[in-house]
Ligand SMILES: Nc1ncnc2c1ncn2[C@@H]1O[C@H](COP(=O)(O)OP(=O)(O)OP(=O)(O)O)[C@@H](O)[C@H]1O
């Protein structure tokens with residue numbers, strides 16, 4: 001569904017991505033791991049044209065992103081919803097209207113119809129109990145789940161999630177994990193998750209890629225990742241004492 005072919009990206013004299021070739025298969029939960037500053041967020045932003053590569057190609061569903069017009073890029077951004085690390089909600093709107101507003105804007109519905117759909121979406125993703133709250137009253141895990149509900153209201157094929165569990169307490173983090181797994185299994189949504197959270201990886205990942213020194217040092221199934229002998233992967237997992245089963 002998402003494909004990187006020999007992608008390079010630099011900022012000034014820093015070669016963040018040197019030669020990345022990587023595929024995110026349709027309908028699965030694929031994690032991209034790597035140390036802080038490895039370029040994971042940069043990689044994910046290339047998918048929806050928030051950044052452009054210097055060389056190489058990035059495809060979303062076989063469409064080359066590098067040369068798309070703004071209109072076509074808009075279509076890709078609708079189909080592939082990007083959820084930023086600091087899930088941004090409109091502070092002056094209730095949770096319900098945070099979800100209803102983009103429905104109204106992008107799906108051309110009136111206020112009543114968009115609110116009804118937003119209510120359905122919130123119930124579907126188990127956040128309807130907080131529909132009337134203002135964002136400032138929510139915990140960080142709740143904000144994240146509302147951001148996922150809002151993205152799902154756009155009826156995407158794919159979610160790109162940047163560090164969805166970073167900064168959350170373990171209970172909130174696992175609830176976010178469960179929601180990601182649920183949208184993947186129930187709706188067949190392709191999820192590309194950028195993370196450092198090995199507990200999440202163990203509990204919800206199908207595939208794992210490890211970004212190291214500007215290229216993908218490992219790519220495979222989650223079991224293969226934890227069994228990998230690739231030195232940089234071993235070092236990264238070194239402090240991992242999570243041995244829970246899925
Ligand atoms: N717009 C930008 N301009 C200049 N440098 C940038 C820009 N975006 C990212 N970088 C640099 O690229 C490198 C990789 O950044 P990136 O945010 O992708 O890392 P990351 O792997 O997501 O790290 P973290 O785990 O801390 O989120 C960093 O050194 C960062 O400073």
Ligand SMILES: [Mg+2]
Nearest residue numbers: 040041042162
């Ligand atoms: Mg990042």
